[in-house]
Amino acid sequence: MKQNWPEGYGRRVLAEVDSTNAEAARIAPQLNGPEWILARRQMSGRGRRGRAWSDLEGNFAATLVMRPSETPDRVALRSFVAALALFDTLAAVTGRVEGLALKWPNDVLVNGGKVAGILLEGGGVSGAGMSHIAIGIGVNLVSAPNPEGLETGAVRPVSLMSETGVEVDPETFLDYLAVAFATRETQFVTYGFAPIRTAWLDRAARLGEVITARTAHQCRTGVFETVDNAGNLVLKTPKGAEAIPAAEIFF
Numbered sequence: 001m002k003q004n005w006p007e008g009y010g011r012r013v014l015a016e017v018d019s020t021n022a023e024a025a026r027i028a029p030q031l032n033g034p035e036w037i038l039a040r041r042q043m044s045g046r047g048r049r050g051r052a053w054s055d056l057e058g059n060f061a062a063t064l065v066m067r068p069s070e071t072p073d074r075v076a077l078r079s080f081v082a083a084l085a086l087f088d089t090l091a092a093v094t095g096r097v098e099g100l101a102l103k104w105p106n107d108v109l110v111n112g113g114k115v116a117g118i119l120l121e122g123g124g125v126s127g128a129g130m131s132h133i134a135i136g137i138g139v140n141l142v143s144a145p146n147p148e149g150l151e152t153g154a155v156r157p158v159s160l161m162s163e164t165g166v167e168v169d170p171e172t173f174l175d176y177l178a179v180a181f182a183t184r185e186t187q188f189v190t191y192g193f194a195p196i197r198t199a200w201l202d203r204a205a206r207l208g209e210v211i212t213a214r215t216a217h218q219c220r221t222g223v224f225e226t227v228d229n230a231g232n233l234v235l236k237t238p239k240g241a242e243a244i245p246a247a248e249i250f251f
């Protein structure tokens with residue numbers, strides 16, 4: 001079904017770019033409102049934790065760039081807004097929610113494999129707040145990258161097509177995602193993080209189960225208890241509850 005593009009959001013479609021997040025940083029100073037940047041080909045996609053994100057033909061690579069006048073902590077909660085919008089989009093294009101789950105902080109899983117990732121990058125924090133935020137979203141619509149070199153215990157990459165048989169092109173996917181994001185963004189701006197947090201937890205993978213959170217310096221294993229009001233992962237460990245602001249989690 002044709003989606004109505006949300007009011008107030010711009011849209012650019014590029015034939016080729018290095019990284020849509022890099023493009024977001026370049027255009028941010030001239031922005032008058034939030035803008036989606038979609039690339040048909042992305043040559044140097046960036047992933048979380050300094051990793052490269054490989055974009056195979058037919059997959060989705062886009063960034064929403066905004067200039068919110070909020071504190072960096074609140075801006076960072078957009079990763080949950082974006083993850084929920086991605087979940088809603090995948091549910092809308094496949095027509096089902098079975099098999100879909102969110103992995104903290106902001107990956108989307110289909111049948112236990114990673115189908116989508118989000119990279120949030122902020123520009124220049126000053127007294128006035130952040131100059132911009134880039135919410136970069138990659139979705140393996142038609143093919144998953146080679147899993148070789150994945151860390152032990154990391155979730156395997158999958159594609160939407162291989163897991164569900166549903167084929168959708170990047171521009172149609174953006175039409176759905178832009179609507180889903182605008183809806184969740186309105187919810188966030190109007191009611192705050194509480195309903196976003198609740199909705200995110202309802203869709204969380206491995207909630208209540210034992211998981212491991214790994215950072216560059218530490219490894220913590222415990223029961224995934226919740227996500228707190230600041231978006232931290234809360235693990236129940238033998239030493240008590242620990243709130244973890246950033247980590248990679250392993251099941």
Ligand SMILES: O=C(O)CCCC[C@@H]1SC[C@@H]2NC(=O)N[C@@H]21
Pocket residue numbers: 018019020021022044045046047048049051053060061062063107116117118119135136137138139
């Ligand atoms: O590591 C992850 O899971 C996050 C991957 C984010 C990839 C997307 S693709 C569009 C945008 N541009 C980039 O360079 N990266 C993000």
